[in-house]
Amino acid sequence: MRIAANEVHFRSINDRLAADLRPVVADVDGELVDFVCECGHPSCTEALRMTLREYGRVHEDPMRFAVRAGHELADVEEVVARGDRYLVVRKLETMRDVVERP
Ligand SMILES: [Zn+2]
Numbered sequence: 486m487r488i489a490a491n492e493v494h495f496r497s498i499n500d501r502l503a504a505d506l507r508p509v510v511a512d513v514d515g516e517l518v519d520f521v522c523e524c525g526h527p528s529c530t531e532a533l534r535m536t537l538r539e540y541g542r543v544h545e546d547p548m549r550f551a552v553r554a555g556h557e558l559a560d561v562e563e564v565v566a567r568g569d570r571y572l573v574v575r576k577l578e579t580m581r582d583v584v585e586r587p
Contacts, residue, residue, distance in 0.1 A: 562575060
Protein backbone atom coordinates (compact mmCIF):
# COMPACT_ATOMS: atom_id res chain seq x y z
CA MET A 486 0.00 0.00 0.00
CA ARG A 487 2.96 2.25 0.66
CA ILE A 488 3.88 2.14 -2.99
CA ALA A 489 0.61 3.53 -4.28
CA ALA A 490 0.63 6.17 -1.57
CA ASN A 491 3.99 7.36 -2.86
CA GLU A 492 2.70 7.57 -6.38
CA VAL A 493 -0.30 9.58 -5.30
CA HIS A 494 2.07 11.88 -3.42
CA PHE A 495 4.24 12.51 -6.50
CA ARG A 496 1.17 12.99 -8.64
CA SER A 497 -0.05 15.71 -6.31
CA ILE A 498 3.31 17.49 -6.68
CA ASN A 499 2.97 17.23 -10.45
CA ASP A 500 -0.64 18.37 -10.39
CA ARG A 501 0.36 21.54 -8.61
CA LEU A 502 3.20 22.08 -11.05
CA ALA A 503 0.89 21.61 -14.02
CA ALA A 504 -1.65 24.00 -12.56
CA ASP A 505 1.05 26.62 -11.91
CA LEU A 506 2.52 26.30 -15.38
CA ARG A 507 -0.65 26.13 -17.43
CA PRO A 508 -1.07 29.91 -17.63
CA VAL A 509 2.58 30.58 -18.54
CA VAL A 510 3.35 27.77 -21.00
CA ALA A 511 2.47 29.05 -24.44
CA ASP A 512 2.68 25.75 -26.27
CA VAL A 513 1.02 22.97 -24.26
CA ASP A 514 1.75 20.48 -27.06
CA GLY A 515 5.36 21.37 -27.73
CA GLU A 516 7.06 22.65 -24.62
CA LEU A 517 8.59 19.95 -22.40
CA VAL A 518 8.19 20.42 -18.67
CA ASP A 519 10.17 18.60 -15.95
CA PHE A 520 7.73 16.64 -13.86
CA VAL A 521 8.80 14.18 -11.17
CA CYS A 522 8.70 10.47 -11.87
CA GLU A 523 5.52 9.03 -10.37
CA CYS A 524 6.91 5.57 -9.65
CA GLY A 525 6.52 3.93 -6.26
CA HIS A 526 10.21 3.85 -5.35
CA PRO A 527 10.65 6.05 -2.27
CA SER A 528 14.19 6.99 -3.26
CA CYS A 529 13.43 7.92 -6.87
CA THR A 530 14.06 11.58 -7.60
CA GLU A 531 14.24 11.38 -11.36
CA ALA A 532 12.60 13.87 -13.65
CA LEU A 533 10.14 13.08 -16.36
CA ARG A 534 9.84 15.37 -19.37
CA MET A 535 6.33 15.73 -20.72
CA THR A 536 4.24 18.38 -22.35
CA LEU A 537 1.29 19.68 -20.36
CA ARG A 538 -1.02 18.05 -22.87
CA GLU A 539 0.64 14.66 -22.39
CA TYR A 540 0.48 15.03 -18.64
CA GLY A 541 -3.21 15.91 -18.73
CA ARG A 542 -3.95 12.95 -20.96
CA VAL A 543 -2.23 10.43 -18.68
CA HIS A 544 -4.21 11.64 -15.70
CA GLU A 545 -7.62 11.63 -17.33
CA ASP A 546 -7.78 8.26 -15.60
CA PRO A 547 -6.88 8.54 -11.89
CA MET A 548 -5.52 5.00 -12.01
CA ARG A 549 -2.81 6.00 -14.51
CA PHE A 550 0.63 7.36 -13.69
CA ALA A 551 3.68 8.41 -15.70
CA VAL A 552 7.01 6.80 -14.79
CA ARG A 553 10.49 6.42 -16.27
CA ALA A 554 11.19 3.29 -18.28
CA GLY A 555 12.28 0.56 -15.88
CA HIS A 556 10.48 2.11 -12.90
CA GLU A 557 7.27 0.18 -13.42
CA LEU A 558 6.30 -2.32 -10.69
CA ALA A 559 4.72 -5.40 -12.22
CA ASP A 560 2.93 -6.55 -9.07
CA VAL A 561 0.86 -3.37 -8.62
CA GLU A 562 0.48 -1.94 -12.12
CA GLU A 563 0.58 -2.72 -15.82
CA VAL A 564 2.25 -0.73 -18.59
CA VAL A 565 -0.46 0.64 -20.90
CA ALA A 566 1.67 2.89 -23.13
CA ARG A 567 5.37 3.29 -23.90
CA GLY A 568 6.79 6.54 -25.18
CA ASP A 569 10.34 7.70 -25.83
CA ARG A 570 10.47 9.71 -22.62
CA TYR A 571 8.19 7.88 -20.22
CA LEU A 572 5.87 4.94 -19.67
CA VAL A 573 2.23 5.15 -18.72
CA VAL A 574 1.27 2.60 -16.08
CA ARG A 575 -2.17 1.76 -14.79
CA LYS A 576 -2.74 0.46 -11.27
CA LEU A 577 -4.31 -2.95 -10.90
CA GLU A 578 -7.94 -2.85 -9.75
CA THR A 579 -6.89 -4.19 -6.34
CA MET A 580 -5.09 -0.85 -5.78
CA ARG A 581 -8.09 1.34 -6.54
CA ASP A 582 -8.95 2.09 -2.91
CA VAL A 583 -5.47 3.42 -2.23
CA VAL A 584 -5.28 5.45 -5.42
CA GLU A 585 -8.66 7.11 -5.00
CA ARG A 586 -8.42 7.86 -1.31
CA PRO A 587 -8.38 11.66 -1.01
ZN1 LIG B 1 10.89 6.61 -10.66
